[in-house]
Amino acid sequence: MKGELFALLMGVSLVLAACGGSDDTTTTETADPEKIYTQSCSRCHGGDLKGRGPAADLSAIGARLSVEDIEKVIAEGKKGMAPRLIEGAEAKAVAEWLGAKK
Template sequence: MKKTLIALLFGSILVLAACGGGDDNAGEDTGNNDAGTEQQADENGDTGTDNAGDEGTADEGEGNVDTQAAEKIAQNNCATCHGADLTGQGNSADLTTIGSQYSKDEIVEIIQNGKGGMPPVNISDEDANTVASWLATKKE
């Protein structure tokens, strides 16, 4: 009886620990949002996607691309399924050369509406356009 109770208690602790148990980081941007979730704003309402000046901006034929902002948005919203290096994980698409398959507008459409096994991503139109512009430059 004691072994069963201890096993049940231990199993419950593991389940709660795996699920996070509580929300100790409420309002904090941990930089590890799951795909399909919106970025949380910090205390000043800043999602951290704006960069001062033109650092990280490149003109690659798809308009100006804010690379640093796009990379941050992708890490917060895409890396969970597509991997930190965007090479794909399991059944997820490899995004490292996605610009050779789809235009910026097509990528925005995929982000907002999903495609195949990919669900729609719940991000702002501005963030979707930022990421799509950056991904459209990723060609062979």
């Protein structure tokens, strides 16, 4: 029983780590949006921003959505995307970076 509980806790920990997270001490000036994207978003949206499976193609997202709209999608999620995978200054930095993709 203890082994099963330990395995469950380890699995949950790995899932939470893979889903990103935020550090409240990060500011948009110190946040590296490409690194944050790679750690928290590229698993679904791809390293080339083209999307994988049902995940949206973000390569020209700035031509379709404003930075504010991108921040809203990050905060609220959309379709199969979970909300708040990144938050605060990290979410803002990624939204600004993606907003420049046109």
